[in-house]
Ligand SMILES: CN1c2c(nc(N)[nH]c2=O)NC[C@@H]1CNc1ccc(C(=O)N[C@@H](CCC(=O)N[C@@H](CCC(=O)N[C@@H](CCC(=O)O)C(=O)O)C(=O)O)C(=O)O)cc1
Ligand SMILES: N[C@@H](CCS)C(=O)O
């Protein structure tokens with residue numbers, strides 16, 4: 001029985017790639033230094049999989065930034081503004097597309113399906129010229145081969161590539177991107193031919209868009225693409241890999257009838273109905289079924305006995321020699337290696353498996369199916385599963401009762417939003433177009449050092465508190481000088497907006513090195529929710545009150561909302577996600593109450609990841625939105641009318657869930673807007689009425705570029721064309737933690753000047 005891994009984390013067990021990239025970008029090391037780190041990482045990953053006994057080991061799942069951008073490079077689809085003149089795409093053009101440069105902004109970045117990973121969106125149009133311009137896939141295949149590892153090269157499939165693209169600037173929004181299929185397939189053919197010549201016998205096309213609701217035209221593109229590639233692919237075993245959800249039955253039919261494809265990969269963790277589909281629709285004889293039974297998106301040790309019985313059922317359906325044990329998706333969405341978790345409590349550690357351990361699980365399952373079960377390994381796994389099921393640490397009956405009581409209930413503020421806004425304005429007395437920021441101010445090296453030293457007990461609590469107070473006072477002063485209306489404390493005490501809360505809530509564990517790539521070199525360390533969640537002590541009240549005491553302007557309390565904490569954590573898989581979310585909501589509700597009692601009049605509850613958690617298939621949207629929006633309302637439905645509740649979201653694609661956003665019933669929402677061509681505003685242009693306060697971001701915080709006053713004023717004017725003057729707020733797209741003060745101060749200066757300019761214009765127009 002064979003084993004396969006869909007993809008592997010690139011950053012390295014200690015984020016070696018992150019540090020190498022950032023050092024290269026800062027001009028502190030050379031391209032050769034960076035390439036050496038990358039080569040060593042790839043070699044150690046291939047060796048690890050080979051040593052574990054994995055048969056189908058992936059290559060080309062490494063990336064300096066993102067696999068979709070790598071595909072753009074392969075296709076030579078470089079947008080004109082990067083002035084690329086042809087030839088093999090080098091690091092300079094590649095990183096300019098990813099991050100922008102002094103003169104040209106970066107390409108758009110967006111969420112990779114419902115994960116916390118972001119990819120670089122291809123910009124295509126009728127004039128895009130495609131040419132084979134990065135030999136990375138072939139080079140990596142050869143590199144592994146030279147190390148004695150025959151790998152399965154992985155490419156982003158041609159149809160998913162196009163479906164994930166957007167029309168370039170100046171191209172009609174309605175441009176049919178799939179019409180470019182015939183232009184990109186010749187490049188795919190060249191890659192395939194080179195891989196064959198290098199000795200490849202297998203190839204993997206990742207086509208995750210197959211799990212979405214596709215129309216017949218989109219499905220026909222899959223048939224057309226793989227038919228067109230048929231002769232190029234002949235002689236190769238071709239795996240089409242799907243992941244993140246069940247594949248709809250129509251798509252399954254199309255996929256399994258493709259002649260050129262010899263193997264199919266399915267996610268059997270998020271795809272809970274795939275087994276039934278295979279039973280009812282059948283599986284083409286002679287083809288391989290890659291069964292994604294080991295969860296690539298979580299950190300729980302696999303329940304090997306349960307997976308084995310799933311695999312045995314599949315074996316009967318697809319044939320013994322045609323079943324391959326695999327991961328549900330690339331392991332890049334989970335942490336790297338549990339070995340580095342020396343401080344994690346032993347009991348919890350026994351419940352976990354990170355990428356390195358998952359590789360071993362996959363192989364153990366494959367061997368067990370082949371009649372070579374490692375009894376001791378399986379017994380240890382069964383014992384860990386049993387300990388997790390019965391551990392008293394997992395259960396808190398009081399929390400369970402309180403959360404159970406929420407089911408079927410509703411939580412709403414008693415007064416409607418316009419009356420609340422009036423009551424709040426009487427207290428806050430804000431100008432028209434009030435200015436604010438989203439919460440975080442730059443996370444300087446010095447701040448990180450202070451937090452690190454405090455954690456390592458190298459500085460006392462007193463020293464730590466005084467350092468953070470000093471930082472807050474600096475941030476408050478800057479905002480007062482800039483004349484911002486509603487202030488923030490800057491979040492200097494937080495390592496991350498989710499991890500910080502996870503560290504203070506019961507039912508959470510956290511890791512030392514459990515990093516997961518979020519975008520480029522940036523990583524997050526999701527906390528692990530292993531048990532019922534409660535809030536033993538106030539988490540933010542001390543800092544918010546301290547900050548408020550430093551100014552007479554309103555200071556926003558700053559919380560992360562339950563849905564975002566849920567979506568950006570590793571969540572327990574022994575109860576439905578909504579139950580865990582309700583528990584977190586109750587914990588945050590207590591924090592909101594304490595902030596209000598502490599005199600904080602404006603409280604922001606970030607729900608940055610609410611949209612991201614939206615299920616990939618429409619049929620499941622309503623249920624998710626119902627409990628997600630309800631969870632948010634639970635946190636604040638009990639506050640007084642005069643307490644102003646803000647929320648923030650940093651993802652622009654809201655048009656399909658705008659009614660749920662309205663239903664959250666926040667007093668003010670700040671939303672990312674500028675990075676994505678102001679897609680957000682189109683929903684209001686189409687007539688959706690929004691009565692609460694709203695602050696679509698006026699500038700992109702992901703880029704070091706400083707927006708001019710005129711540019712921001714122009715953006716505000718565009719907003720005023722579709723939104724009432726009295727509900728519009730002026731703020732950046734998201735928090736400023738990744739920026740430097742040298743960028744933040746001039747950008748905010750221009751933002752405030754723009755707001756003032758328009759206020760004057762509005763006053764004189766009266
Ligand atoms: C808003 N975003 C977030 C998402 N998910 C989250 N969980 N949090 C988010 O904020 N998803 C969508 C977006 C993604 N955006 C980002 C933006 C920025 C980062 C980022 O900067 N990540 C940092 C790590 C952040 C962190 O936790 N830092 C800690 C500890 C850092 C550390 O490793 N310390 C080293 C020494 C480092 C040093 O400077 O000396 C050590 O201890 O050895 C902290 O600040 O205390 C990153 O660097 O990647 C991520 C997602
Ligand atoms: N309050 C957070 C939100 C990020 S989405 C911040 O400002 O960083």
Ligand SMILES: [Zn+2]
Pocket residue numbers: 438608648649650733734735
């Ligand atoms: Zn944000």
